[in-house]
Amino acid sequence: EPEVTQTPSHQVTQMGQEVILRCVPISNHLYFYWYRQILGQKVEFLVSFYNNEISEKSEIFDDQFSVERPDGSNFTLKIRSTKLEDSAMYFCASMIRQPTDTQYFGPGTRLTVL
Amino acid sequence: AQSVTQLGSHVSVSEGALVLLRCNYSSSVPPYLFWYVQYPNQGLQLLLKYTSAATLVKGINGFEAEFKKSETSFHLTKPSAHMSDAAEYFCAVSDYNTDKLIFGTGTRLQVFP
Numbered sequence: 001e002p003e004v005t006q007t008p009s010h011q012v013t014q015m016g017q018e019v020i021l022r023c024v025p026i027s028n029h030l031y032f033y034w035y036r037q038i039l040g041q042k043v044e045f046l047v048s049f050y051n052n053e054i055s056e057k058s059e060i061f062d063d064q065f066s067v068e069r070p071d072g073s074n075f076t077l078k079i080r081s082t083k084l085e086d087s088a089m090y091f092c093a094s095m096i097r098q099p100t101d102t103q104y105f106g107p108g109t110r111l112t113v114l
Numbered sequence: 115a116q117s118v119t120q121l122g123s124h125v126s127v128s129e130g131a132l133v134l135l136r137c138n139y140s141s142s143v144p145p146y147l148f149w150y151v152q153y154p155n156q157g158l159q160l161l162l163k164y165t166s167a168a169t170l171v172k173g174i175n176g177f178e179a180e181f182k183k184s185e186t187s188f189h190l191t192k193p194s195a196h197m198s199d200a201a202e203y204f205c206a207v208s209d210y211n212t213d214k215l216i217f218g219t220g221t222r223l224q225v226f227p
Binding site for chain 1: 146150155156157158159160163165204206212213214215216217218219220
């Protein structure tokens with residue numbers, strides 16, 4: 001069964017450094033998402049992406065964050081200058097069409113900012 | 115604004131007992147409701163969803179949930195718990211205006227032999 005994959009599974013970085021989290025969505029899906037879960041807190045929506053542009057973003061998704069689909073398969077989340085509070089599990093999800101279809105989630109990347 | 119409340123951050127049941135995980139939602143428009151499960155070190159997997167069709171929704175692994183508009187609830191049940199059901203369960207809401215999912219805080223289910 002097709003699945004969403006994410007790399008790396010765990011990323012450790014120093015405060016102020018840039019990180020890129022990578023996702024490979026399911027191949028025929030058109031809608032892409034990033035969510036995050038700070039330890040002990042709820043899963044929070046960050047951004048949705050369709051047709052090579054952001055369709056919706058949350059207040060969390062400030063100028064330090066960006067997303068890109070650099071080729072036909074990858075979907076990336078970049079954090080330009082990481083802060084301690086960016087430490088979280090980041091989940092990528094993809095969906096064929098909106099909004100009643102299922103979002104399929106990847107296993108997540110645990111980001112630790114020191 | 116939409117929101118989801120999951121009552122009980124931890125639920126413990128014996129194997130074979132009824133599982134009941136509670137979810138109440140708030141939405142100004144007809145909601146779409148979802149239950150996801152997260153096993154250790156894995157991503158979120160859809161258990162079931164309600165998108166304005168039948169109010170009783172059956173999902174994978176013997177789980178089901180009933181949409182009750184009058185109670186603004188979407189509780190998840192399973193008649194007989196299995197050890198393999200031990201996981202974290204998340205209720206989520208969206209609607210026709212948006213496809214972003216708003217999640218609850220999750221309920222960790224423990225199953226004892």
